[in-house]
Amino acid sequence: MLIKTGRDGFNHSLSSEITPHAVYRQRREIMRLMAGGAAGAALASWAGRQALAQAQRPGKLAALPGAKSAVPGAVTMEKFTDYKDATSYNNFYEFGTDKADPAKNAHTLKTAPWTVEIEGLVRKPGKYALEDLLKLSAQEERVYRLRCVEGWSMVIPWVGYSLSKLVEKVEPAGNAKFVEFVTLADPKTMPFVGSRVLDWPYVEGLRLDEAMHPLTLLAFGMYGEVLPNQNGAPVRLVVPWKYGFKSAKSLVKIRFTDREPRTAWNKAAANEYGFYSNVNPNVDHPRWSQATERRIGEDGLFAKKRKTLMFNGYEAQVGQLYAGLDLTKNY
Template identity: 85%
Template sequence: MLIRTGRDGFQHPVTSEITPRAVYEDRRRLMKWMATGAAGAALAGWAQREALAQQVQRPGKLAALQAVRSGVAGATTMEKVTDYKDATSYNNFYEFGTDKDDPAKNAHTLKPSPWTVEIEGLVKKPGRYALEDLLKWSAQEERVYRLRCVEGWSMVIPWVGYSFSNVARRVEPLGNAKFVEFITQADPKTMPFVGSRVLDWPYVEGLRMDEAMNPLTLLTFGMYGEVLPNQNGAPVRIVVPWKYGFKSGKSLVKIRFSEQMPKTAWNKAAANEYGFYSNVNPNVDHPRWSQATERRIGEDGLFAKKRKTLVFNGYEAQVGQLYAGMDLKKNY
């Protein structure tokens, strides 16, 4: 199968993206807050993103991906799917800017074809593999994943790809391989924010081997039945639904199997805020915001009622055993 396709300073999160916790927990204080300039800035930012979302269309150049509905236990939720326009206009992709609407505005410069991914480290079959080769390594599945991002927003997206374990089986990791690194392209010519001081480039994510081999971990080539748009990580990314927003390596150019725990991008930038594991856990607050609730993008705008966040984003039955006996507050 062929795909046919034509982050200066630490700024995470920006103030226009996050309503102060004391405000959103108390509606009376919210009304007082609305009388200040902060409210105007937040509302203006929201309106701008809404306008951008309305402009996003399914580009005709994105090829359809043939996929079957996944049979992996827990891989498909029955919740309402987020609109395509919202999922493709409200993104984190710091290589194209730190605001949520920057990727949709700026990622047109990314050139997702031709594309290769180098697989290296502790494997028997290292090599540089073309995207077309990766696509043939397993049948494509559609998985409708519930996704809760770092700053408290969530979506439900139908992804297209296959379990990352298929890649591991192809390249045959050695017995001492304990971790997998996922490395994003860092090309300042096509990614305008690469070189900014917000992160140490390239963007790197990592999983413990058993996390990577869990069938829910998805090497992803598409969404909504089509090839990934640039702003969503074209042409290939990793989706880890119980860590979404923490572990979301996009536009992958290298996968490395290693014995030592890798230093991930956000762990290097702010180790006190982003531990290696970074699970979605309502009982473990981020130092600057709560994980207890979330706001579903596309539901009634800025003042939508928040949902309670689920442990491991609702995938506890599938992944809870990976962390048996671990102190998840210490191993954040």
């Protein structure tokens, strides 16, 4: 139904505690059903399954079909981070500041019904029910690296579609230059909203051309299933060449504007978190180096850190967006 109206950082478990994510291994069966015409029915019943999913144990959430993406750079052959790690250690300050807090506390989040409001400098503002967003474009599997500002990284198979599909539908006005993303801030279901850590609600932003880049993902799932609450259910942003905190979770509003949005972490510490937040190994965080990273799952006593790649390894795809821009000043 269309109603017209007018953060990641990670820690890790011991390798001996990690178990394979068996449900995701069965995704070929999901894709077979899609080929047989079952995709429409699957999406139609998605909202109901999402509500039921919250009562199920992690790793057994409702399936979300998605064929492998054909967007250049959207799929990597790197080994996936184990599902247990990706869903057990997160930054989602609405549910606590410790890495393990979101997985413990996010069960209180209510994800149905859910709407995302589009407003600002657009010709077609409105409130989109989650079901409408799901039907807007075919779901794709995107295997993206996710780099955390604290020095951790993961490889996660997301399910969603390019944000540009939604942007094109709402038709930004000619003077729209930026896109602001506002997340849910409900103190009744998010126990740490109201804390002094950040200025709530959590806000992030992109330039319009960044939002329109095909790698920028509107994500509804991961590992072939709907998003767990602690990972930003029911819909989030994924911008793979930027630090994880740019990928806002649990979106409730997308606003088009002619001014650079004031983002949550930039307001909290402007000298540490710039608007662009591109992964750049040559620009250190004021309190630590960004030149290397540790991939979750490669955490043995003698495991070596990886060299951090410019734009998180997506330089060939996105480097042209910043031609002529001083990335040491525009960090």
